[in-house]
Amino acid sequence: MVDFKRLAHEFYKGLFKENVVLVSLIGLCSVLAVSSKFENGVYLGAAATFVLVFSELIVSLIRKVIPKEIRIPVFIVIIASFVTIVDLVMQAYSPQMYKVLGIWIPLIVVNCMILGRVEVFGYREPPLYAIADALGMGAGYTVSLLLMGFIRELLGTGKVEAFGTTLLKMPAGYEPASIFILFPGAFLTFAFLIAINRWLNTRGES
Amino acid sequence: MDEIVRLGLILIGAAFVNNIILVRFIGLCPFFGVSSKIQTSVGMSFAVTFVMTLASAISWVVFRYLLVPFKLDNFLYIITFILVIASLVQLVEIVLRKTSPTLYRAMGIYLPLITTNCAVLAAATESVKPGFFKMAIAYNYSFIEAVVYSLGIAIGFGFIIITFAAIRERLELAPVPEMLKGTPIAFITAALFAFAFIGFSGLFGL
DSSP states (O other): OOOHHHHHHHHHHHHTTTOTTTTTOOSHHHHHHHTTSHHHHHHHHHHHHHHHHHHHHHHHHTTTTSOGGGHHHHHHHHHHHHHHHHHHHHHHHOHHHHHHHGGGTGGGGGOHHHHHHIIIIITTSOHHHHHHHHHHHHHHHHHHHHHHHHHHHHHHHSEEEETTEEEEEOOTTOOOOGGGTSHHHHHHHHHHHHHHHHHHHHTTTO | OHHHHHHHHHHHIIIIITOTTTTTOOSHHHHHHSTTSHHHHHHHHHHHHHHHHHHHHHHHHHIIIIITTTTOTTTSHHHHHHHHHHHHHHHHHHHHHHHOHHHHHHHGGGHHHHTTOHHHHHHHHHHHOGGGSOOTTOSSOOHHHHHHHHHHHHHHHHHHHHHHHHHHHHHTTSOOOGGGTTHHHHHHHHHHHHHHHHTTTTGGGO
16 A cells, blocks of 8 residues: 555655755755756756666665675666666757766766665665655755756846746846856855755754 | 977866866865865875776776777766776775785775765766867877876865865864854855966966
């Protein structure tokens, strides 16, 4: 019998309470690097979520036959296979984006988020929950990517664009602070995001 | 003579102008993870330098003489490189333990961590498929150039991680607002550090 309440719980925890990027500070490299544009986040988020869902599903299905001693190499080969699929599909259907994301596609293999979730969740739980967990974590990762991209593009260029339409524009007279789309802006934006997140979480305690 | 100048430019370009941590956001986990003490950061950067240079050299040979002739280079390179790195780390660990116990004790605990250090995979991938990241000067590196390129990346990595550790040791004594203590202030420091690296951008057209 499927426990829907638990399924929902596994999904939502990744989105907010255990958000990989903002709370656990995992998988930072890619978030800081590609968030200079809002649109990039959509693609990398989708790619990483795809890899995460299928790796967790496969590992969860064969978890009883993977010997404990060699589980890490097994995980890595499974993950690398799905990354290769993403790599080739993106190269074929969206060469423009492939050029922008560049090295970050092969680097999904060593994204600690994926190996971490496979190890702590996929290797222990049945497939259905593993998928819910992977979808939640992937969504949490994507949301953080989009949030960073949104703030940086808005402050850095004065407007946010995605797929050819302008989503939001700063009022006229705003001078774009281009430092936000350069590399120091990534560190700065992220520092304040986690500080605000921490403030929100500890507000009630003191 | 020209060749030496070219190698020098690749080295500077990889180490400073396109610094792997601050400019390109690769390898942030060890950057924030082990940079709280100078001693650990020195151990980590030596281990990374060693493995990174060796891994790139081996990946280059495997890619050029094994994957390309058999036309496997498009879809097998990710899995191949990650396996090369993982087995290399194991091998280095075994050899070090037997031959130089002192060095092993200094580097030992950092070695297993390096397998999932994205900087190593990035260096290996870029020295054979530099299309991912074009420094104006060269792609399609020769063997020597690939080794110099990854050595440059490793130098940039070590330089940043050791300097940053020195700053963080001082930061512990500084009065920091409660909300920014720990990770957020580290990110803000990294942002200020990154500002300095804007000065390098465009140098020699790298």
